[in-house]
Amino acid sequence: MTLIWRALGTLLLLVQAAFGSWWNLAAPRVTSESGNSSLETVTTLHKEYCHRLEFLVERQRQLCMLSDKMIQVLQTGAVQAVEECQHQFRHSRWNCSTNTNPNSTDIFGGVLKFKSRESAFVHALSSAALAHAVARACSRGELNECSCDARVRKRTPRHWQWGGCSEDIRYGEMFSRDFIDSKEDKNTDEGLMNLHNHEAGRRAVRGRMQRVCKCHGMSGSCSVRVCWRRLPQLRLVGDALTTRYEGASYVKRFTLQIVERKRGKNIRKLRPLHADMKKPNKTDLVFLEDSPDYCEPNDELGILGTRGRTCNRTSAGLDGCRLLCCGRGYQTRVRDHEEKCRCRFVWCCKVHCELCRSKRDHHVCN
Template sequence: MKLLWRVLCILVLLAQAVFGNWWNLAAPRSVSDSGNSSAETITTLHKENCHRLEFLVERQKQLCTLSDKMIQVLQTGAEQAIEECQYQFRNSRWNCSTVSSPNSTDIFGGVIRYKSREAAFVHALSAAALTHAVARACSRGELNECSCDSRVRKRTPRHWQWGGCSEDIRYGEMYSRDFIDSKEDKNTDEGIMNLHNHEAGRRAVRSRMQRVCKCHGMSGSCSVRVCWRRLPQLRAVGDALITRYEGASHVKVVERKRGKNIRKLRPLHADMKKPNKTDLVYLEDSPDYCEPNEELGILGTRGRTCNRTSVGLDGCRLLCCGRGYQTRVRDHEEKCRCRFVWCCRVICDLCRSKRDHHVCN
């Protein structure tokens, strides 16, 4: 029971971080620890806690109760999304930093309130990470409603056959779409933008599914190849989405009246390319990330380490926003002159050197 309580508390923080302000909730008020750890008791407790999450819409509460392992799966997706976001933005002015403030229910502060390209990336990555986590949990047998994807075996390839355990991307997409999209209002500009970016994130996972094969036959003849579909690494999805982020489309919402009002995303200017379903879209320019903004939870770039020789985003000229930088000399230690000693260990010397360290003013 104590483990479930800790998981719920962690999930509150992580879900707020990844899914914007979706789970603006307080942890369950009380959880009794009677010492009874039967499966039936844990399942009942899990369902009660799902329904106590008052800031979930009803559909999300229903999806939360599908399996007593679902909270752990959601937690995994949230952790991976935060880690991937911080990796992809590690050299940018906004480095996907998290803040802890009693005045904010969003671990990203107010940055995601802007309908900016950073918000577009976070929403796309959150949908992709949940798709990925659920599909992987299916193949591992952690969820009751899914397992391996048997539908791919209905195909009849000529020189190989389906087998093994294909990871169920369809169920992962369906759960992600049902859970994440249910909180968005498709009648608002922000809702239309977020729904588009959610789908772009899911498509980034699907399009990178890999076919993996193993040979069978006498003496390695590979007379039969058994193949299955495997999820990509989330890093590959993150790499794809950061490329989409860099080329994100600035759009506006327009109304088309054809019997009924239809609201669509269109390029901000007529000479811009119309975004497709895999592109990220945003409605507002990004806030200034150079200077601290306590209200938005922006930390600024003062004190950030920069690369003096780089002309990229991590370079001192761009990262320091024209304020200049200081160079400090720091002692650096690393293992060197390593050698193998029979048997069986490696011995290394400890080498010391001085290195320049550049810090933004």
């Protein structure tokens, strides 16, 4: 019991900000070690812990308390979202850096206060990562509320049959929608933007579900082909959302005046900034404001700037010195580089390599 309470307390100190979002759970993982504690005691501690997460709204606390494993699944989704964001933006001016200030109220600093395309990407990726994490936990039997997707077995394919454990992305989407969307106000421009991007993130996972098959039969024949549905790698989802980020739609702020009457209800919708721009569909990302300046450090927003970042002198892309260094120029430094070379196989069973040294140019933004 002491180990669990210590772990929960440590995590709580890291994420106890009253303002923030669920991805603040991207902190050192909660241990599941329970020592000699009874199940009743562990459950009580878990519910008390969920109640103490002040940045969660009431519905999110209720979902957190579904089981003692749920907080670990939520944390897994948050960690994966941050890690994937940092991979996708590793060459950008804002590289999805997390705030190291212990007094900060959000893991991304103040960057997400802007309703920018970066905020749109983070919201979409976070929603996708949570749906992904929940569906994966279901298939592994880590949650009592769900398991494998049995609905696919109702279909009757001609040349193969359903088997194995199909990962239940529908439940993952449902939980993600219930958990993440519950904090948004659909009557505000920001709420509409976030809800749209959340759904785009979940669709990015669902649209990339894979059918995996295995052959069965005598002597390697494929007389019986058994298939199941598998989640895509989150990297594929991140790649897809990055493409959507680059083509994100700039929509109107405050003047979301396309109002349709449907079944007696007024429905507010986002619309493009200009009439000649393409109307965003359900898989597109949308944003309401221009991005802040990521070139120079801004302590208030938690922006580190690009000084000292490594750039690619020959690239014309975002990682190129011209763009990444924001026109300030760069310095070229010569660094010693070591790598294994002239490797050979030695019977049996080792590989011997030499250590080669060379000098390489290293370009750093001014």
